Every structure is written in C-alpha cells, then in structure tokens.
Amino acid sequence: MRFLKSLGLSILALWGAAPANAATTAFVGAMVIDGTGAAPVRDGVVVVTDGRIVAVGPRSTVAIPADAERVDLAGKTVMPGIVNAHAHVNASPRSAVPARQQLVDQLALYARYGVTTVYSLGDDGAESVALSRETREQSRAGTLDHARLFVSGPVLNATDPADGRKRVTENVARGVDIIKVRLEGPPDAPIRQPAVYGAMIDQTHTEGKRIAIHMFTAAETKGVVDAGVDILAHSIRDRDADAALIAAIKARGVGYIPTLTRDLSVFVYEGTPDFVADPFFAKEAAYRAPLAALSTPEAQAKMRADPAAQAIKPALAQAKRNLKLLSDAGVPIAMGTDSGAGAGRFQGYFEHLEMAMMAEAGMTPMQVLVAATGGAAQVMRIDDQLGTLRPGRRADLLVLSTSPLDNIRHSKTLEQVWIDGRRVH
Structure with missing residues (x-):
C-alpha cells in the first residue's frame, strides 16, 4: 500500500498541477461514457483546464466557465482515450529512419486510432525508456501530440534465482516502469522453474515495481499466481480455467490481458x-x-503449412472461452493486443479489432470499453491519472459519431482524438 501511495505521489509530481488562470475547454452536448462502467451521461459536459478534467456531468448540473472555449458535440459520443496494456514500441536497426523517430512515429500511429496510452511490454531499448519519460514531461507541459508511453525494458530470462534477482535489479536501474518475464523454452528451462520466476517476482516487489508474465497454460498460470505475479500478459489457452484458479486470480487482484489478436495474427494471413x-x-x-x-x-x-500457425486456432478459441469465464467471475480485465511485436500485428487498428473479439467472446460492449479504458488503467496502476473521464484525470478523450454501446465496432467511427485537452490532428 505504501508503494502505491508513493507511486501516485511521484506521478503527480512529474505531471504537475494546473496553474492558475489556465485555458479552459468545455465539451458540450455529447453522450459521455466515463470508462468506469457507470451509465452514460446524455447531453453531457466535460470541462478541461490545463489538460486536466475539472468537471463532468449533465449540462443541467455542470457550470461552464464564462471564458471557456466551447466544443459543440451534440449527437456525438465521448469516451476516454484507449489504454493498451500490452503493446510493443521498438525501433528496427535495419531502418534508415533514426530510432527515436521510429518510436515517435509508432506512438503517433497509435494516437491516430484513439490509443492514447501504451504499455510496451518488452524489447524496449534505451531510446524507448528515455521516450517514456519524455512523454510524461510533454504531458505536464501540455505539448504531447502522440500516445504516452510506459516501458518494461528487455524481456527478462534467468539461469537461476540469484541471476533472476540480479536481472530484475539491473532492469529497474534502467528506469523502466514495469518488469516483464516470458516463460519459454523446454519444460526444464530454468525460467520455467518456480524457484527462478518466484525469485524474480519477489525481487520486483522489493524494488517497488510490478511484474507481468507471459504464460500459456493453466498450470503455469497457477504457478505464477501462487508466486505473487501482478499481471498475466496473455490468455490461458490450453484448457478451461477451473474454479480454484479463477478464485486465486481474483482474490489476489491479478490483472488479465487476453491479447486475442496476438493469436489471430499467427494464422490469419x-x-x-x-x-x-x-x-x-x-x-x-x-x-x-x-x-x-x-x-x-x-x-x-508458408503460413498454411506451418504447424504452429494451425495449432494456435484451437488455442484462440480456448482463450475466448477463458476470457468469458474470468470476466464473468469479476477478474480485472485489461485490453491488450501485443501489437507491434511482429509482422501483421498492426498498431492502432488491432486495438479496435481486439475489442470486437472481446465482444465476440461474450463480454458486453460496456465491459469491453471499461477493459480498454478505466479497467486497463486500473490494472496498470495509472488510474489516478488516466483511463476515465473524472475530475483530476488527464483529459485524454475520443469523439465518436456513433455510440459503441450499441455495437463495439462503432469504436471505429472515431472523429477526434484529444490528449491532455489538446486535439491531435
């Protein structure tokens, strides 16, 4: 608890408070979906001062400052900017474009599709770590014109518990926001052993950070949950999650990121x-x-002939089934796509495709929207600043021509993207 309080204070210090006499914008007349799961507000008003929301509610109850610039959104829908809890933003050394520009271009691409916050979970180099800090500095200054970035640095592996602790400490020293570990390799690989990943989870918490783990099976999910993992970075894809496992995930407040489009990308081409x-x-x-x-x-x-590509088809069907089971049980769900990690995982568009697939799995449009906004922010522990349209939060909001509560695919009727109360063109 002390860690979460200190995290909130550090974020507030970094992003800063609104100065006196700051510019004010009032978004007027739209149906407002606030990202908490509450019923939408019709003929709503969102008042923003210096990049932060100061008031939200029906037009009949919200006082609009006389000097506010009004944005008429009658007939539109306003929702929070999309939060992708599992993405990848990294630069190719084979490109002639400078590494930093590659990263900024990817964040701008995310923003064009309404994804205003990105957690890059792995293979993040020094440029990405520096840019993650820069996006928060730009947010504080009111100059951010692309998605903000959080990073995990390299995906960690280890040979034994001591090596695992050392790698976590080294990664934290790089200035990362979160730790990422991938369970991979043969069954006897060191990273798959509870003593190794358990040591890495423990060291992560000792360092005051949180940890996401790449897993596949129900058995390894049980292992990492028992060891204290904070976030499950993919779906359980081998069998139904049983009642005991679901109860453990829920009781420990572990976040669950389905990444359905990750598995789709393996065979869809x-x-x-x-x-x-x-x-x-x-x-x-x-x-x-x-x-x-x-x-x-x-x-x-080549893809049709690839056994791994064909094997992932039933795994994706199982992932959808488990998403429904865990969502119904009240497990915290965060939208994530693994976009940017490989060819054909299209940054920006895949977040909308992921939401459609989550609805196909049985989640309601409102549940999907929460998972892609306030729910994702809560899982990633940034909900005191991002993810919802509530007073005190950064004013990241999307304007849609049609309500996604009627059909989640209406998220693609995106007309405007605002980050920190400034329109992204």
Whole structure:
C-alpha cells in the first residue's frame, strides 16, 4: 500500500498541477461514457483546464466557465482515450529512419486510432525508456501530440534465482516502469522453474515495481499466481480455467490481458483477412508495405503449412472461452493486443479489432470499453491519472459519431482524438 501511495505521489509530481488562470475547454452536448462502467451521461459536459478534467456531468448540473472555449458535440459520443496494456514500441536497426523517430512515429500511429496510452511490454531499448519519460514531461507541459508511453525494458530470462534477482535489479536501474518475464523454452528451462520466476517476482516487489508474465497454460498460470505475479500478459489457452484458479486470480487482484489478436495474427494471413477491406484499416498508409509482404502467395502458403500457425486456432478459441469465464467471475480485465511485436500485428487498428473479439467472446460492449479504458488503467496502476473521464484525470478523450454501446465496432467511427485537452490532428 505504501508503494502505491508513493507511486501516485511521484506521478503527480512529474505531471504537475494546473496553474492558475489556465485555458479552459468545455465539451458540450455529447453522450459521455466515463470508462468506469457507470451509465452514460446524455447531453453531457466535460470541462478541461490545463489538460486536466475539472468537471463532468449533465449540462443541467455542470457550470461552464464564462471564458471557456466551447466544443459543440451534440449527437456525438465521448469516451476516454484507449489504454493498451500490452503493446510493443521498438525501433528496427535495419531502418534508415533514426530510432527515436521510429518510436515517435509508432506512438503517433497509435494516437491516430484513439490509443492514447501504451504499455510496451518488452524489447524496449534505451531510446524507448528515455521516450517514456519524455512523454510524461510533454504531458505536464501540455505539448504531447502522440500516445504516452510506459516501458518494461528487455524481456527478462534467468539461469537461476540469484541471476533472476540480479536481472530484475539491473532492469529497474534502467528506469523502466514495469518488469516483464516470458516463460519459454523446454519444460526444464530454468525460467520455467518456480524457484527462478518466484525469485524474480519477489525481487520486483522489493524494488517497488510490478511484474507481468507471459504464460500459456493453466498450470503455469497457477504457478505464477501462487508466486505473487501482478499481471498475466496473455490468455490461458490450453484448457478451461477451473474454479480454484479463477478464485486465486481474483482474490489476489491479478490483472488479465487476453491479447486475442496476438493469436489471430499467427494464422490469419494464410489468406486475405476480412479486415483488409475495412476502410478504417485501409486508410492507414503505414500498413500497406507490411501487409503486402504478408499477402504474397508464398507467404500465405508458408503460413498454411506451418504447424504452429494451425495449432494456435484451437488455442484462440480456448482463450475466448477463458476470457468469458474470468470476466464473468469479476477478474480485472485489461485490453491488450501485443501489437507491434511482429509482422501483421498492426498498431492502432488491432486495438479496435481486439475489442470486437472481446465482444465476440461474450463480454458486453460496456465491459469491453471499461477493459480498454478505466479497467486497463486500473490494472496498470495509472488510474489516478488516466483511463476515465473524472475530475483530476488527464483529459485524454475520443469523439465518436456513433455510440459503441450499441455495437463495439462503432469504436471505429472515431472523429477526434484529444490528449491532455489538446486535439491531435
């Protein structure tokens, strides 16, 4: 608890408080979905001063300052900016574009699709760590024009408990926001042993950080939950999560990130995916070159012949089933996609596709929206600043022409993106 309080104070100190006589904007007339799961406010008003929300509610009860700039949103829907709890933002050494510019371009791409906060869970270099700090400095100064970034640094492996503790400490010293570990390799791999990942979880908490672990099976999920993990970075994909496991996840407040589109991307390019024809996808120039490489007859044939690609199909079906089971049980769900981690995991668009797949799994549109906004912020422990349209939070908001509560796919009727109360063009 002391750690969470100190984290909140440090974030407030970094982002700063609103100065006196700051500029004020009032968003007027929209249906407001605040990201908490509460009923939407019709003919709502959101008042923003110096990048922070100062009032939210029906027009009949919210006093709009006389000097406020009014933005008329009658007939529109306003919701919080999307929070991606599991993404990847990293630079390719093969590109002629400078590394920092590659990262900024990816964050701008996320923002164009309404993703205003990104947690990059792995393979983050020094440029990414520096940029994560810079986005918060820009937020405080009111100059942020792309998604803000949080990072985990490199995904950690270890040979034994002592090595695991050492690697965690070294990663924390780099200035990362969270620790990420991947359970991989043969069954007897050291990182799969409870003594090793348990030591890394314990050291992470000793260092005042939180840890997300990449897992696949129910058995290894039980192991990391028993060891004290904070976040499950993927779905359970081998069998139904039983009542005891679900109860343990819920009782310990462990966050669950499904990443359904991660598994979809493993096999979907064996043909031409339906989403390729979606105007919301096709409008983005940055997608064209990677899509072309995935769409050659040779690439498609290779994917059709790949046993791993075919094996993930039933795993994805199982992931959807477990998402429904855990959501119904009240486990904290955070939307995440693993976008940016490999070819065909399209940053920006895949977050909307993920939300549609979460609804297909049985979650209601409101549950999905909460998982993609306030719920994700709560799982990542940034909900005192981000994720909801409530007084004191950063004014990251999206304007849609049609309500996603009627159909979650209406998230793609995105018209405007505002970050810290400034419109992103």
